[in-house]
Structure formats: structure tokens, C-alpha cells
Amino acid sequence: MLAIDVKQLRKQFNVQKNREGLKGAMLDLFKREHTQVTAVKDISFEIPQGEICGYIGENGAGKSTTIKMLTGILVPTSGHIQVNGFVPHKDRERFVQGIGVVFGQRSQLWWDIGVIESFRLLRKVYRVGEADFKQRLDELVETLALGELLNRPVRKLSLGQRMRCELAAALLHRPSILFLDEPTIGLDVVVKTEIREFLKRLNREHGTTILLTTHDLQDIEALCSRVIMLDDGRIIYDGGLEELKARWGKGREVQFQFNDPIPNERLEALTGGLDVRWTKENEQTAKVWIPLEINVSDVLSRVVGTTDISDIKIFETSTEEIVREIYRTGSAETDQQRADANLDEREPTARAEAVRS
Amino acid sequence: MRIAYTFELFREYLANYIKTKLTYRADFWVEVVSDLMFSLMNLVFIFVVFQHTPALGDWNQSEVVFVYGYFMIAQGVFGCFTNLWNFGDRYIIKGEMDRILTRPAHSLAQVMLENVDPPSLVGSLVGIGIMGAAWGELGLPFHWYDPFVLIVMVIGSVLIYSGIYTTLAAISFYSDAPTGIIPLMYNIQSYGRYPIQIYNKGIRFLLTWVLPFAFVGVYPASYFLAEHADRSMAWLTPVVGLIVGAIGLVVWNRGVKRYRGAGS
Numbered sequence: 001m002l003a004i005d006v007k008q009l010r011k012q013f014n015v016q017k018n019r020e021g022l023k024g025a026m027l028d029l030f031k032r033e034h035t036q037v038t039a040v041k042d043i044s045f046e047i048p049q050g051e052i053c054g055y056i057g058e059n060g061a062g063k064s065t066t067i068k069m070l071t072g073i074l075v076p077t078s079g080h081i082q083v084n085g086f087v088p089h090k091d092r093e094r095f096v097q098g099i100g101v102v103f104g105q106r107s108q109l110w111w112d113i114g115v116i117e118s119f120r121l122l123r124k125v126y127r128v129g130e131a132d133f134k135q136r137l138d139e140l141v142e143t144l145a146l147g148e149l150l151n152r153p154v155r156k157l158s159l160g161q162r163m164r165c166e167l168a169a170a171l172l173h174r175p176s177i178l179f180l181d182e183p184t185i186g187l188d189v190v191v192k193t194e195i196r197e198f199l200k201r202l203n204r205e206h207g208t209t210i211l212l213t214t215h216d217l218q219d220i221e222a223l224c225s226r227v228i229m230l231d232d233g234r235i236i237y238d239g240g241l242e243e244l245k246a247r248w249g250k251g252r253e254v255q256f257q258f259n260d261p262i263p264n265e266r267l268e269a270l271t272g273g274l275d276v277r278w279t280k281e282n283e284q285t286a287k288v289w290i291p292l293e294i295n296v297s298d299v300l301s302r303v304v305g306t307t308d309i310s311d312i313k314i315f316e317t318s319t320e321e322i323v324r325e326i327y328r329t330g331s332a333e334t335d336q337q338r339a340d341a342n343l344d345e346r347e348p349t350a351r352a353e354a355v356r357s
Numbered sequence: 358m359r360i361a362y363t364f365e366l367f368r369e370y371l372a373n374y375i376k377t378k379l380t381y382r383a384d385f386w387v388e389v390v391s392d393l394m395f396s397l398m399n400l401v402f403i404f405v406v407f408q409h410t411p412a413l414g415d416w417n418q419s420e421v422v423f424v425y426g427y428f429m430i431a432q433g434v435f436g437c438f439t440n441l442w443n444f445g446d447r448y449i450i451k452g453e454m455d456r457i458l459t460r461p462a463h464s465l466a467q468v469m470l471e472n473v474d475p476p477s478l479v480g481s482l483v484g485i486g487i488m489g490a491a492w493g494e495l496g497l498p499f500h501w502y503d504p505f506v507l508i509v510m511v512i513g514s515v516l517i518y519s520g521i522y523t524t525l526a527a528i529s530f531y532s533d534a535p536t537g538i539i540p541l542m543y544n545i546q547s548y549g550r551y552p553i554q555i556y557n558k559g560i561r562f563l564l565t566w567v568l569p570f571a572f573v574g575v576y577p578a579s580y581f582l583a584e585h586a587d588r589s590m591a592w593l594t595p596v597v598g599l600i601v602g603a604i605g606l607v608v609w610n611r612g613v614k615r616y617r618g619a620g621s
Contacts, residue, residue, distance in 0.1 A: 013617055068618050073458045075614045089614070093461045101459040108456060112377040124369045125460055127362070153380075 002082070003177050003209040004047040004070060009079035011040040011065050039065040041233035042079065047226075049176070052203050052210040054220040054241075057230035058327060063213040066230070067181050070211070071101050084177055097126060100170035104182035107162065108169045109154045115165050116150040119172060126173035133172065140168040143198060160191035167198065178202070180212035184219055196222040217320050231327065245322060251291040256303060257311035258284045270302050363466050370470040388476040392436075396429055396480055399550075400487070414555040420582060421552060423491035427578035428550040429484025430507075431514035435573075436477030438469055439519040442539065445529035454616055465523065465609050497583060510577035510591070513598030517572050518546075520598075520605030527605070530612030542568070549574045552585070572597050 017033040019025070040062040047053050057063045068074040069081060072088030072095055081088060086095035102108070109118040123133045141147055144164045149157060157165065163183065170178065180199075184192045200223060202208050214220060220227060220241065227244060229237035237244060261283040268278060276299060277289045290299055296314065303309070378385045403425060407418040448454040448468060457467045492499070525538055545563075549570030553561050564571040572594045580591035 064618075068455065071459055073455050074616065074618055092458065093463065096459050097461045099459075103455065106452070106456060110373060110377070112380060113373055117373060117376060121369050121373055124366060125462055127461075 001049055001085075002046050003049045003051070003084060004045075004211065005080075005082040006046070006066075006070070007044045007080040008042045009040055009044070009066070009069065009081060010038065010042050010077045011062075011069060011074065012077045013037045013039060039233055040069070040076075043230075043233070043235050045228055045235065045238055047209060047211065049209050050203065050207045051226060052199070052212075052223050053226045053228060054224035055211060055213045055228050055230065056215075056217070056220060056323070057213075061230040062233040063230055064181060067179055067211070067213060071099060071179055072096060097173065098175055098177065100173070100175035100178040102166050102170045102178070102180045102183055104163070104180070104185040107154065108166055109162070111155050112153055114151045114153055115146070115157070118154065118165075119150075119169060122169055122172055128173050136172055136174065137168075140171060143201065144168055144194075160187050163187060163191065163195065167195065171202070174206070175208070177209045177211070180210065180214075182214055183212060184214065184216050192216070192219070193222075199223055217323060229323070229326065236326065251289055252296060253287055253289050253315040254296065254299065255281070255285065255287045255311075255313040255315070256307075256309055258286070259308040259310050260284070262286065262307065270306065271299060274299065274302075363462065366462060366466070367470055367473075370473055371475070374473055374475065385476060388474075389479050392477055392480050393483065396483060400425065414552060416552045416555070416585070419491045419494045420585065423488060423495065423582065424552060424575050424578040425550055426484045426486075426488030426491055427510075428574040429487065430481045431484075431511050431518065431573050433477050433479070433481030433484060434511060435515045435518040435522075436480065437474050438515070439522055440472040440474045440477075441468070441522050441526040444468065444526040449529045449616070452618055454613075455618060458613070458616070464613055465606065492581070495583070497581060503581065506580060510580065510594050513595035514573040514577060516598030516602035517569055517594075520601035520603070521568065523602075523605030524608045527609040527612035530615045546570050546573075551575070554585075569597050569601060 013036070014034045015037050016028075017035055019027055019033070043062075043066070055063055055066070065074065069076050070083055070088060072092040075089045084095065084098045086098075088095050108122075109115065110121065119137065123130075128136070141150070144167060146164060146168060149161050149165060154162060154165070167183075178199075183199075184195060187195070196219065199210060199212075203210055210223070212219065212223070224241060226239065227237065227241050228235055264278065264280060267286055267288075271278075271288065274294055275291060276294065279287045279289070281287060288299060288303075290296055300312070304312075400422070403418070403421055406413065407421070411417070413421060448457065454464070457464050457471075460467060521542070522539075525542060528538065545568055548556070548560065549564055549572075551574070553564055553571045553575045556564070561571075565576075576587065576590045577594040579585045579587045
């Protein structure tokens with residue numbers, strides 16, 4: 001069964017035009033001018049149950065608007081949505097019983113009272129039985145390490161602590177779909193990692209479907225098997241993360257730090273016959289660019305065996321660079337042929353990381 | 358079922374309110390005192406007027422105070438439950454409506470519950486006192502069913518206020534800045550607490566049939582008065598309450614569909 005089914009979804013907003021100057025303001029008093037802005041332009045996608053899907057795009061691409069339509073907050077202008085078997089905005093009160101929502105920039109919790117009090121109130125709002133609540137709470141307290149936070153008022157929590165509580169609050173009623181709008185915004189690396197681990201576990205153990213928007217592509221790399229990329233209200237890419245990288249990752253770069261100064265000719269000679277490109281950083285440092293068809297290990301073995309090296313770094317095209325590139329060109333569909341040609345020979349572990357030896 | 362659920366929520370929200378306010382105790386008393394000061398000033402105004410004239414129309418001082426006491430009861434209950442003054446700012450412009458709409462209870466009920474304001478009930482208690490004192494002074498008879506009639510009347514009056522202010526709050530869903538209307542409404546509303554017979558025909562019509570503020574004051578209170586008793590108008594109070602309340606709910610429900618969120 002599909003968790004989320006969206007067809008030809010569109011959302012238009014009427015935006016007031018404010019005319020300039022005093023005269024304009026006077027005119028606005030009597031006759032307002034409106035412009036129509038289409039935030040989401042006839043998008044369609046399907047998400048099966050149990051999937052973690054990343055929803056990415058620049059600011060103003062229409063991510064939040066989509067999420068708000070999927071959660072029943074906004075009513076779409078046209079199109080068809082079905083989430084968890086409901087049309088969100090039509091049967092809102094029954095529908096939201098089955099979903100969890102975390103907006104990174106907005107709190108679900110009551111500001112002045114202890115976290116546990118908020119949880120108890122939410123238990124009543126979602127009509128969760130006392131025994132069930134207890135069991136669920138214990139589980140969440142353990143996995144999110146909330147023990148010490150429960151009796152503190154929310155306003156005295158740090159952002160990371162608050163975020164963990166928000167996640168717990170959204171999951172008390174065991175929703176089968178979890179919507180996260182920028183869940184890791186403003187958090188430090190440790191908390192980010194904890195939250196990612198928690199989400200993975202949630203998905204694995206409870207089969208919770210997760211749809212998250214984020215600006216942090218590391219969230220996507222850590223969590224998502226699938227990415228939907230949005231630009232100007234349209235979907236420009238929908239598919240696996242690996243495929244995205246394969247299509248757009250153009251090669252890798254390896255940086256060598258030599259113990260002795262090394263001339264260019266010597267470098268060229270080392271990799272003779274391979275289609276690689278050397279660039280010198282300084283006397284003792286050089287970078288080699290290796291296209292996807294050539295194995296990094298082939299190049300390494302030739303260089304390492306014959307020279308005295310103090311350091312090696314491997315640079316992968318990061319997802320971030322790929323995404324930046326896609327936004328720059330405005331579409332993920334260009335360069336198709338090239339991508340197809342490269343697809344077979346790519347290495348399976350495409351990770352943005354620097355390896356130090 | 359659904360009503361029972363909402364009532365249970367009310368209890369929980371109230372408990373939370375109390376917990377919150379216990380941390381800010383001073384705040385609670387400041388609110389009570391300022392509410393009372395405001396009511397007291399209006400009462401003093403009535404006494405000052407009657408020092409200059411023995412009667413307003415054919416209403417004497419005790420009768421006017423009696424009506425004012427009734428008004429205070431209704432106003433206090435309304436202020437406790439329908440505290441929508443900053444709805445537009447807080448829920449629409451700052452986008453807190455998002456949170457409301459992701460929870461499985463009626464959106465208006467949630468907004469009302471989140472803003473419960475029990476200190477204004479103190480005003481109702483004072484209103485009961487004022488009404489009781491005027492009752493004695495006027496030497497009105499007391500029937501066993503009078504308290505029940507009073508409860509029905511107050512519920513009707515509160516529904517009228519709530520319906521009107523819910524409608525006004527719901528305008529925020531359509532327009533960006535409706536804030537100008539609420540102070541205006543507040544001014545018109547204050548006419549309702551004096552005997553409507555002292556106004557001219559136009560205002561009387563306005564306060565009875567257009568913005569029925571007279572049903573929060575003189576009409577229901579007149580049920581208990583000997584001289585000015587107008588039973589048929591008094592019994593219209595719960596009816597008008599249901600109608601205006603229903604209008605408020607419908608406008609709200611339609612407005613929510615037009616909610617557009619804030620920011621990203």
C-alpha cells in the first residue's frame with residue numbers, strides 16, 4: 001500500500017501587491033491588486049510504506065508548501081492527495097491521528113511547563129491509553145535519552161534537547177508516517193548524528209514511513225534511499241541517491257603530498273596510458289583528477305610504489321556539489337547520455353569523504 | 358462522545374494553565390486586579406450619572422446596576438473561554454495555526470483552550486454580587502428556577518459574544534490586517550450594558566438585530582425585573598445565541614480552509 005500518493009498537485013497563493021509611495025498606499029486602500037503565485041506546480045509522486053524519502057530544494061522551491069498540504073494544514077488549489085488512505089484536508093481530525101509532524105522551527109511543546117506535562121497533554125489530545133502511553137514513553141525516553149529532561153520546562157532546554165523532545169512528542173501516538181520539516185536545523189554535529197540514528201532505528205523497528213525536508217545533505221546521505229528534488233515548484237529529480245551521484249558525480253580527485261620535490265614530467269610518466277590529469281599545487285604537492293571509468297586503486301598503485309609519499313587525500317564529488325551543479329543548470333535531466341555511459345563503471349561506495357593515510 | 362472529549366481536554370488545558378500560572382503568580386493577580394479596576398470604573402460611572410439625574414429614561418439606578426451585574430457575569434465567562442484578541446497576530450501571522458492543524462481536535466476548540474483565561478471569571482463572581490445586591494435593593498421576588506434561567510441566559514449571551522468575536526477572528530484568515538475592527542466592536546459592545554430603551558431607534562435596531570449586543574445585558578436581565586420585564590425578548594437570548602454562535606463556527610470552518618501558513 002502507498003503511504004503517500006500525490007497526483008497533479010498544485011497550490012496557488014494570492015499575493016497582495018503593495019504599490020509604491022503614499023499615493024500607492026492610498027490606492028491600495030480602495031483597490032487591492034493581487035498577483036497569483038504558484039508555489040507548487042502540478043507535481044506527482046508516490047511513496048510506499050516504510051520508505052525514508054528526502055525532499056530537497058532551495059528556499060522557496062515549494063517544499064514546505066507541499067509538506068503542509070500533505071499534513072492537512074493547507075488546502076490544495078487542485079490535484080489529488082492521499083496520505084495513509086485519507087484526503088488530508090477533508091478528514092483532518094481523523095487523518096492527523098495517524099501522522100507525526102515535526103517542524104524544526106516551530107515547537108509542539110508548551111513553553112512554560114515541564115516536558116512531561118506536555119507529553120501528558122498530548123496523550124489526552126491523541127487519546128492514547130494510559131498503559132500504552134507509559135510503554136511508549138519509556139521506549140522513547142530510553143532511545144532519545146530524555147530521562148533528565150522530562151521535568152524541566154521547555155524554555156530551559158537547549159535546542160538539541162528540545163529537538164529530541166519534539167521528536168518524542170510527535171511519536172507518542174505511534175504514527176505510521178512521520179513528516180519532518182528541517183529536523184536538524186541549527187543543531188550541532190553530535191545531536192544531528194543522534195537524531196539520524198534514532199530515525200533510522202524508528203524506520204527499521206517500526207516500519208515508519210519518513211518524509212523529511214532538509215538543507216543538510218548529510219541528513220539525506222545518512223538516511224534516505226530516495227530523493228525528490230524540487231525547483232521552482234516542479235520536481236526535477238525523483239529517484240535513488242546513488243543514481244543521482246552516478247549521473248552527476250564526474251570523477252574523483254586524489255591529492256599527494258610528496259617528501260621530495262617532484263617534476264611534472266615524472267608525474268605524467270607515472271600514469272602514462274591512463275586518461276588522468278595532473279595539477280601541481282606546489283613543489284611537493286600535486287593533485288590528480290581521475291574520471292569514473294578508471295579505478296582509483298590503479299592510479300594509487302602506480303604512484304605509491306615508486307615515490308616517497310607522506311600523505312594522500314581522496315576527494316569525491318560530494319552530494320552538495322552535485323546538488324549545487326543541478327541548481328545551477330536547472331535540471332537533472334541534462335547530461336543524460338554521459339551519465340548513462342558512466343553508469344556501469346562507477347564504484348558502489350560513492351561517499352563524500354576525505355581519506356587520510 | 359466528541360463533546361465529552363473536548364470537555365476532558367478543557368480540564369487538561371486548565372490544569373496546565375494553573376501549573377503555568379503558579380510559576381508566574383504575580384502575573385495572575387495583576388490580571389485579576391486590572392480586570393476588576395476596569396469594571397469598577399464602569400460602575401462608578403453609573404453612580405456618577407445617577408448623582409445628576411434620578412432616572413435614565415424610566416430606569417432607576419438599581420435597575421441599571423442590575424443590568425450591569427448581569428453583563429459582568431456574561432463578560433467574565435466569555436473572557437475566560439473566548440480569548441481571541443491576539444488570534445491574528447499569534448496564530449496567523451506567526452503561523453502557530455500550523456501546529457493546531459496537525460492535532461486531532463477541532464481547531465477552534467484548541468485555540469480557545471490554549472487561551473483560557475480563568476482570572477476573568479473573578480469578574481463574573483463580582484457580577485453575581487452586584488446583581489444580588491441590586492436584586493435586594495429592588496425587592497424583587499425570588500423563584501427557585503431563577504438561577505437556572507440565569508444560567509441559560511448567560512450561556513446564550515456568551516454564545517453571542519463568542520460567535521461575533523469568532524467571526525471577527527476568522528476574518529484574519531481572509532485579510533492580512535483586520536485589527537482595526539476589534540476595537541471598534543469593543544466600543545459598540547459597551548453600549549449593550551446599558552438599558553437599550555435610552556438610545557434612539559437606529560442604535561436600538563443595530564444592537565438588537567445586527568450586532569445583538571443588547572442580548573448580553575438588558576434583554577436577558579429584564580427577565581428578572583418587575584418594571585421592565587420583557588419575557589419574549591429575554592427568551593430570544595438563547596435562540597439568538599445559538600444562531601450567532603453557529604454563524605461564528607461556519608465562518609471559522611470556512612476560514613480555516615483558506616489558511617495559508619506563514620514563512621517556510
